[in-house]
Amino acid sequence: MSEDEGECAWCWLPEGAAMTPLMIQILLHYHSVDGPYAEHNPGHRDSIAVRDQTAALLRDEMIVSDKQAAAGFRVTERGSTWVRAICYVPLPIMNWVVPKAKSRRKKAGVK
DSSP states (O other): OOGGGTOOTTOOOOTTOSSOHHHHHHHHHHHHOSSOHHHHOGGGTTOHHHHHHHHHHHHTTSEEEOTTSTTSEEEOHHHHHHHHHHHTSOOOOOOOOOOOHHHHHHHHTOO
16 A cells, blocks of 8 residues: 555554554544543644554544544444454463473583
8 A cells, every 4th residue: 555545654564463553542542532532642642643543543444533522533333343352362471481401502502
């Protein structure tokens, strides 16, 4: 997608990911708070990143403009479904392993 189509060159998206962390934060805000995003995050008031990421959420039909909502946006059924889905993602766990002694010795230069 080109910049003309709403994608900015600096908006990174990990391979295979559906959203950036900022997009998730914005979507969760509009899902949880009936108020403008910048009101709760004043440092983002004039942020180009927030503007572009909000435009991406609009483009992807996760939120829609809503003049009756205090926030100016409302989360669509698609957006709400995605928020509910991420609520069920299991928390990561650490898996401790003991490295093979042979490989440790090679790294240390021991025969």
